[in-house]
Amino acid sequence: MIETHPLIAMVHAVPTGARVAQDAFAQEFPEARLWNLLDDRLLDDARAAGGIDGALRRRMLRLIAHAVDGGARGVLLTCSSYGEVADAARTLWDVPILKADEAMFRAALAGRHDRIAVVASTPVAVPAAVAQLRALATGAEPGHPIRIATALSEEAADAGDPGEAARHLADALSDAGIADAPAVLLAQYSLAPAGPALAELLGVPVLDGARAAARELRGRFAGGPPATPATAP
Template structure:
């Protein structure tokens, strides 16, 4: 079975390739990597119509190449991915969709157990990612009694851009430790390495890959 992956961070291509193949060894995976999508989204403060059109173009290209389903691994362009799916009819999965649902379930359960409102803290290193992820989590709330907060981790993105992964991870870990939320959502797949052993933390690579492969069972 051939599937497509759209990335904006080059380092995520081999990571997700291995995650998917570990879950389903017969997959024929086609990758598209376009860092300019993220750079332009950051520069504009969000997804522009031009970025959305390029995302749609990549999705259509992957479908023409024979991909039966497409996984978009960048949370910053997640809403553009949903628009592309609606516009083209191609099955597109946001990498953070499964994580959002799990976050709501866990926070709701934690609140019910203690007789209070459950809490979710969404952390991001990029302002362009924070809004889309928070909106995704809030959309998953439905009737759940859960409060969602959003925090930008200062200087982490700059450290990563400078090649200082250790500082990037340390700043994120400090932000995780500073919140008392029931659930902590790391909005970007590139933040996953900073999760540490805190059981409250949810990241998108593992959950996104698992959900994507699970959905393939319904694809003919």
């Protein structure tokens, strides 16, 4: 049965993720009722612990449990740090629990491109995104090899507006020789506002995790289309 106004919990580690995700749902899934849960100590505590240790995993799972126990019909984990607990969470609860970028990766892979570019403004975001994308690509299209190229623009992190950030990202993609890739993926939620301007600059589809997640959840709950292939800007 279609749920027209499902309660979607969004679990964040930084306030920026909350703002970007809310904007994405306003555009792609306005029917959803949103519930924002923020643990703004997570990243600091993870750095102090040298990574996500057992105590932090349990804390993250408790926050997801709080969302589900509170009636959430779907959960979006907007920080990639939550990715490693998502699989465990799925064995405990039967509601959809999405990692930050997996809907974006599925949408990109649905386009069956032979090349995909991943761009970020912080170095640590690149290997995490590439690892997840390669894992999904291997499982979804074992006979369809995909070349994944990356670019980094730390200047984009300090840009004054989305247009400036888009120009920095476009320059980084051009310098890496991949500005003509059939699809470009933004490896961080914080870059999502630059997506439309970057797509206009490059003339290729630019995907971000927040909008892709909103589209995928809308497809599951409100009878809308599932995550769409990246075939047009």
